[in-house]
Amino acid sequence: MRDDDPRLPSSPGFWRSPLRGPWFTSVLGVVLLVGVTVLFVTGLVSYAAYNPDLARVNDQTPDKGILGFYLFAWPTDPYWLYRLTQGLHVTLGITLIPVLLAKLWSVVPRLFALPPACSLAHALERISLLLLVGGGLFEFTTGVLNVQLDYVFPGSFYPLHFYGAWVFFAAFVAHAALKLPTAVRSLRRRREEHGAHGERVSRAPEPGELVSPRPLPPTVSRRGALWFVGGASLLLLVTTAGQSIGGVLRRTALLAPHGGADPGGGPNGFQINKTAAYAGIDAAETGEEAWRLVVTGRTGTVRLSRAQLLRMPLHSSALPIACVEGWSTQDQWWRGVRLRDLAALVGYDDPPDLFVESLQRRGAFRRAALRANQVADPRSLLALYVNGEELSPDHGHPARIIVPAAPGVLNTKWVARLTFGAL
Amino acid sequence: MRPRPALGSPLQILLLACSFALAGYAGVRLFAGDWQAVALWLVGAALLHDLVLLPLYAVADRAVVRALGAAGRRQRTMYVRVPAALSGLLLLVWFPLITGMVDRPYRSATGLSADGFLARWLLISAVLFAGSALLLALRGLRLRRAAKRRRPVVH
Numbered sequence: 001m002r003d004d005d006p007r008l009p010s011s012p013g014f015w016r017s018p019l020r021g022p023w024f025t026s027v028l029g030v031v032l033l034v035g036v037t038v039l040f041v042t043g044l045v046s047y048a049a050y051n052p053d054l055a056r057v058n059d060q061t062p063d064k065g066i067l068g069f070y071l072f073a074w075p076t077d078p079y080w081l082y083r084l085t086q087g088l089h090v091t092l093g094i095t096l097i098p099v100l101l102a103k104l105w106s107v108v109p110r111l112f113a114l115p116p117a118c119s120l121a122h123a124l125e126r127i128s129l130l131l132l133v134g135g136g137l138f139e140f141t142t143g144v145l146n147v148q149l150d151y152v153f154p155g156s157f158y159p160l161h162f163y164g165a166w167v168f169f170a171a172f173v174a175h176a177a178l179k180l181p182t183a184v185r186s187l188r189r190r191r192e193e194h195g196a197h198g199e200r201v202s203r204a205p206e207p208g209e210l211v212s213p214r215p216l217p218p219t220v221s222r223r224g225a226l227w228f229v230g231g232a233s234l235l236l237l238v239t240t241a242g243q244s245i246g247g248v249l250r251r252t253a254l255l256a257p258h259g260g261a262d263p264g265g266g267p268n269g270f271q272i273n274k275t276a277a278y279a280g281i282d283a284a285e286t287g288e289e290a291w292r293l294v295v296t297g298r299t300g301t302v303r304l305s306r307a308q309l310l311r312m313p314l315h316s317s318a319l320p321i322a323c324v325e326g327w328s329t330q331d332q333w334w335r336g337v338r339l340r341d342l343a344a345l346v347g348y349d350d351p352p353d354l355f356v357e358s359l360q361r362r363g364a365f366r367r368a369a370l371r372a373n374q375v376a377d378p379r380s381l382l383a384l385y386v387n388g389e390e391l392s393p394d395h396g397h398p399a400r401i402i403v404p405a406a407p408g409v410l411n412t413k414w415v416a417r418l419t420f421g422a423l
Numbered sequence: 424m425r426p427r428p429a430l431g432s433p434l435q436i437l438l439l440a441c442s443f444a445l446a447g448y449a450g451v452r453l454f455a456g457d458w459q460a461v462a463l464w465l466v467g468a469a470l471l472h473d474l475v476l477l478p479l480y481a482v483a484d485r486a487v488v489r490a491l492g493a494a495g496r497r498q499r500t501m502y503v504r505v506p507a508a509l510s511g512l513l514l515l516v517w518f519p520l521i522t523g524m525v526d527r528p529y530r531s532a533t534g535l536s537a538d539g540f541l542a543r544w545l546l547i548s549a550v551l552f553a554g555s556a557l558l559l560a561l562r563g564l565r566l567r568r569a570a571k572r573r574r575p576v577v578h
Binding site: 020061094104108122125127135137144149150154166167172174178233254255263271273278304 | 430432447456473532540
């Protein structure tokens with residue numbers, strides 16, 4: 001029979017690795033079940049952190065429809081919340097890459113299995129697998145490229161990664177529901193084969209389509225292969241996590257984009273998302289003579305020079321910068337005027353929502369909206385100093401927003417205009 | 424009489440129909456922009472992995488196993504496979520930074536030098552291969568010592 005010609009990948013005999021089998025695939029599948037679920041949830045959380053339902057400028061996917069059903073007002077407590085959820089999202093995603101690759105390797109004979117479909121249900125399942133594998137690889141690829149600033153994907157990262165996640169997750173849930181019983185069965189079977197003290201009780205050959213009918217002699221045990229996959233994940237973890245933990249551990253993130261060194265030294269020597277040069281900030285507009293902060297509210301418009309701002313009550317807060325790309329800084333010591341004091345200046349004793357505009361020439365978030373709870377938080381500042389020194393141009397001189405738990409891009413730099421109450 | 428096409432599990436059909444409906448709802452939005460390019464990326468990612476990346480590393484692995492087998496060293500495969508795969512994995516994940524293809528955007532966005540990623544990857548690879556070689560040498564030494572101990576002393 002043609003199907004049994006071992007020179008063809010459609011024949012089970014073509015696949016010679018002694019590692020493939022239901023147990024190996026099931027272990028990897030269960031790890032991905034947990035891991036991908038965490039990735040999906042932290043991804044949704046990151047979208048909520050932008051407060052997309054507050055204003056159009058915060059929303060990169062305004063056509064989301066019911067996919068934004070879960071949105072909620074993003075809190076300011078704990079102040080490290082976004083640092084944690086987004087660090088987890090990116091670091092875990094990178095760490096899971098070896099598990100994903102190993103899982104796909106372990107089931108690749110199925111891709112070539114003939115006949116292509118033996119029933120309608122089977123045909124649908126195979127179409128769903130294209131969404132699962134294509135969608136999964138699409139999500140991992142766009143994520144990994146985006147954190148390296150390699151914007152080669154077709155369109156803006158936000159809609160691609162967000163809608164792609166829903167396509168992938170739809171297929172993922174169906175796949176998990178269909179395969180979980182098989183996975184649990186093969187894991188349980190293996191445990192029963194091993195006695196209470198781990199000794200092997202029986203050595204019946206593992207059944208299943210994935211098992212090679214003519215395996216080559218092993219060069220590593222299945223358990224050894226799993227250690228290998230786990231070790232690869234560990235290597236990626238230890239060379240990445242430092243960019244989210246910061247401090248001396250940043251040096252251990254050897255290949256991560258925000259690992260290694262901090263830019264420059266001194267009080268302003270911490271990680272930057274967009275430099276002043278990149279944002280097109282002209283030093284002439286930010287000088288003492290030229291720059292005025294325009295604050296608008298119920299009682300009209302006030303124009304403040306930096307010197308006038310410095311005569312207002314100054315407050316301090318220790319807050320991190322946490323980027324959607326997963327990296328973050330440790331707490332920096334910011335000093336400036338409370339946003340709620342600026343709201344009071346234009347007639348709002350009870351702070352409303354706030355629309356912030358930057359001098360920045362380009363970039364999706366040169367304008368951003370903050371919700372009333374963020375404005376009211378006493379730690380939310382229009383910062384003028386960081387770590388005891390004036391802000392550097394790259395960190396937003398002459399003034400920048402800093403809000404607890406907000407994603408980095410909502411902490412607008414080079415602020416020009418604050419409009420309270422009208423978004 | 425021709426056999427009727429089988430239907431399969433109705434529960435499975437319902438589940439998959441539900442999954443397709445949700446994927447369709449999101450998919451319409453995913454394809455709202457340049458739909459051809461997005462479809463190319465989505466399908467291309469699966470094809471590139473299944474038909475290019477996986478066969479490439481599988482063939483490379485089989486070549487290594489065969490070569491070591493011919494030299495009677497088949498059981499040492501992992502000492503080559505592990506460092507090579509880890510080094511390749513790091514390159515696969517971080518190739519935009521390592522190859523320097525994002526030098527300019529990286530420099531202007533982060534204010535950091537983009538040099539050094541290639542050097543760091545090469546050094547990590549060197550450490551991985553050296554570590555594996557060291558383990559292999561230690562194993563050889565231990566085996567030789569054990570063999571010597573077992574050999575009867577001849578006067």
